[in-house]
Amino acid sequence: MIVASFEPTPAVWRHELRHVAQYERLGLSFLPLYLWYRVRYGYFEHPLERDASEDPRLFS
Numbered sequence: 001m002i003v004a005s006f007e008p009t010p011a012v013w014r015h016e017l018r019h020v021a022q023y024e025r026l027g028l029s030f031l032p033l034y035l036w037y038r039v040r041y042g043y044f045e046h047p048l049e050r051d052a053s054e055d056p057r058l059f060s
């Protein structure tokens with residue numbers, strides 16, 4: 001998640017909304033899964049971050 005001190009761009013909104021969709025799909029496992037991926041992959045290779053970006057998605 002991003003705490004923005006600037007006006008979010010449409011791309012930023014799409015990114016954050018995609019995290020919301022991920023949360024709705026994954027439920028309570030979202031946070032531990034996110035943190036595990038963060039440790040395992042770092043930010044830029046993070047599967048949920050790549051999924052939230054314009055990259056190919058894990059699920060629709």
Ligand SMILES: [Zn+2]
Nearest residue numbers: 001015049052
């Ligand atoms: Zn993100």
